[in-house]
Amino acid sequence: MTTVHSDLLVHERVLLERGEVVVGIDEVGRGALAGPMIVGAVVLTNATAPPASLNDSKLLTPMQREALEDPLRIWAADWSVGSVSAAEIDAWGLRLALAVAATRALDALRVRPSVALIDGSFNLLRAPQDIRFGVEAAPELTYRTLSASTIVKGDQRCASIAAASVLAKVRRDRLMVELDRHFAEYGWSSNKGYGAKRHMEAIQRFGQTVHHRHSWHLPEMITN
Numbered sequence: 001m002t003t004v005h006s007d008l009l010v011h012e013r014v015l016l017e018r019g020e021v022v023v024g025i026d027e028v029g030r031g032a033l034a035g036p037m038i039v040g041a042v043v044l045t046n047a048t049a050p051p052a053s054l055n056d057s058k059l060l061t062p063m064q065r066e067a068l069e070d071p072l073r074i075w076a077a078d079w080s081v082g083s084v085s086a087a088e089i090d091a092w093g094l095r096l097a098l099a100v101a102a103t104r105a106l107d108a109l110r111v112r113p114s115v116a117l118i119d120g121s122f123n124l125l126r127a128p129q130d131i132r133f134g135v136e137a138a139p140e141l142t143y144r145t146l147s148a149s150t151i152v153k154g155d156q157r158c159a160s161i162a163a164a165s166v167l168a169k170v171r172r173d174r175l176m177v178e179l180d181r182h183f184a185e186y187g188w189s190s191n192k193g194y195g196a197k198r199h200m201e202a203i204q205r206f207g208q209t210v211h212h213r214h215s216w217h218l219p220e221m222i223t224n
Contacts, residue, residue, distance in 0.1 A: 024117045126141060
């Protein structure tokens with residue numbers, strides 16, 4: 001059983017008490033074979049307690065995540081999501097595409113954060129400057145110098161990151177259910193574009209769609 005930190009605002013509170021505007025950032029869809037990658041951003045300006053059931057989105061059921069969506073929108077000072085398509089991931093590579101999605105998420109905010117808390121071990125707002133794939137230029141990473149801290153398992157330790165995780169997951173799941181209506185043979189309404197057996201078998205039988213990440217050489221992954 002996963003232990004969740006008893007005070008989900010412990011990191012945010014320190015920053016808020018010194019006058020910072022905090023944004024929590026997390027991504028969903030990084031390991032999927034198809035569909036977009038989405039980064040959520042949730043801004044806090046005070047340490048009001050989050051909804052009681054808030055947790056890492058991976059530890060919640062779809063129904064629990066859906067039920068949290070409206071309470072989280074009300075609780076947050078601001079929130080947004082940014083996405084990159086499978087084609088953009090192919091063009092820019094995963095790290096740069098993540099940074100672009102995070103940049104788009106922050107661009108969509110009305111409340112400007114002064115510091116970011118980011119799930120994981122690397123800063124999603126940055127990418128090595130020499131990472132470039134294909135001929136399509138990536139947008140400028142305008143928040144690469146924003147003050148930021150990375151927190152491993154931050155989606156279980158920080159309310160703002162957990163909220164970003166839930167809102168991004170809800171948005172991506174809905175998009176995959178919508179895509180499933182046009183590509184039902186891949187089972188995206190249930191597997192959400194990840195490497196489930198039905199999805200892998202459909203790739204072998206029907207090939208890849210425009211929503212698959214072609215740079216991942218999926219047919220080779222399946223046969224090897």
